[in-house]
Amino acid sequence: MQSFTLVLFGVAVVSFAVIHFMKAYEELNKPDKIPGPTLLPYLGRVHDLPITFMWLKFKEWADRYSGTNGFYQTDMLGTKFLVVTDEKVAEELLVKRAKYNSDRPMVRSLFDSKSTYGSMEYLPLMGKNQYWARQRRLTHAYLTGASNAQYYGVMYHEAKRWLARLIEKPDDFAFSLEDMASKIMCQLTWDDPSLSEYCTASAWGLLTQMSPAGPITNVLTPLWHLPFAINPWKIAERKRHDEQQAWWMERLLTVQRKMKTGQQRPCFTRQFLEEKKTSISGDYEASCVLGMLALVGIFTIAGPLSYWLVSMVHHPEWQVKVQKEVDEVCKGRLPTLDDTPRLPTLRACIKETMRWKPNVPTGVAHEMEEDDVYRGYVLPKGTRILPLDWAFLRNPEKYPEPESFRPERWLEPGWPTYQKPLSVYPTIKGMTSFGWGQRQCLGQSLTQDELIVACGALSWCFNLKHKKDPVTGCDLPVPVDRSNSLLIIKPDPFQMVFEPRSQARKEKALRLWAESDANDSYERGEFLRIRNLPGGMWES
């Protein structure tokens, strides 16, 4: 009798669970819901969403479910996603309705990623709050000032260093490429290029921590709530976070100390410390917004710059066209930003590289702050709107032959993307890759300028080529579809050749770097000498 009761009880529980599951299943997949992949109760649709190359799966679903809507819906462990695949829809939701669609989702594996509790640390990840508003203003003002001043010559200096490094240690190109981007940001922010290696490692540490392909706790979020003592993810993040914060603060204090003794040359941090009126709350917040600014200019630029190498190796005919343009316009000297209007082929190849291989392929999610109704569908508050850049940039109507590298789509009438005048267009500013509305990227000018200087310098100096296998004599592969799967991607390591275009170019590149290096040392020395002349205001 007792066992009969138990069996009966078991059957009742299982039946209840099955009925509950079926009801939840029907509710989730009602015929009038926004189209999208079939969802399972509690799980949503995570079971066949790969962590690697997630954007390809999102695009596959787009092709199946977006239809004429330009969006579809999915769900991950109870969180609703509206994946937007049409630019017009992104414009309507993220620009026209930006007022309540500009918040950010929480990144589970960071402490207070949105700064809801006042951490004030990561501007791009902040919710739409007071810290975000004032840090965005400061970042925008400093980057605009730097752009107007052509980055105080720092980009030209670092491009020359990079050419010399490529001549001397070509196989180290992946490192020296990123180090160039890092040295630029470290000089703009703290006037100290020697910080670049640490800053780069710190940047990738944060990027990994915030990416779905990073710690498992970003996907299986409940694991994050294990008690600290037995929670390896929280322990590791506490260490990473504290080290990064301490390093950012040490940078600010170093600048402050050097200012007191007249040894600090201009940089963003000195600019902040000299500013009388600022809404930033104090040194801690300042160290974060400045540290974050330095970091974000590293992994973002590394992507398109690395993909430039891939594009050029695979498309030598375009490489020749860019070299010809640079030679004709610059008459044997390195290109500068003043040459930008006269270098449309260089700009077209840069823009096409970013279209062909976008480095934030999933886009960055915005979170809705209010319930809304869009085209008859109810979108509840908290829905994450994902503007899928991979889909925008592979729209065959706007970009015929989307899988092919075709820079002429920006240069020749007849292509849907052609725009006049060629002295202005193509420009990468305003590309969908830089996001939308109130959260749109603040680094668009810096990205365009750095790519023009760096890719222009490469074209001036080198033929970028496949490396030969020493045994077979065949080209070693430069894969076009291998990368990491972080939120911001770059290609996996590969090998290639940087062949100086001539002995004269090689010698000139080395001479230009030697001159620039000597000039930099001289200017640094002069700065200290003048500031510390006897009777001067900084004499101790």
Ligand code: HEM
């Ligand atoms: C290829 C280069 C880059 C790409 C593709 C890129 C892309 C993006 C995207 C997609 C967003 C989010 C936009 C949104 O939520 O709608 C963003 C935000 C941001 N970007 Fe960039 N970015 C690049 C370079 C840079 C650089 C060089 C800097 C600065 C040095 C920068 C600074 C920022 C900042 C501060 C934000 C946060 C804006 C906010 O949340 O209000 N970015 N970027």
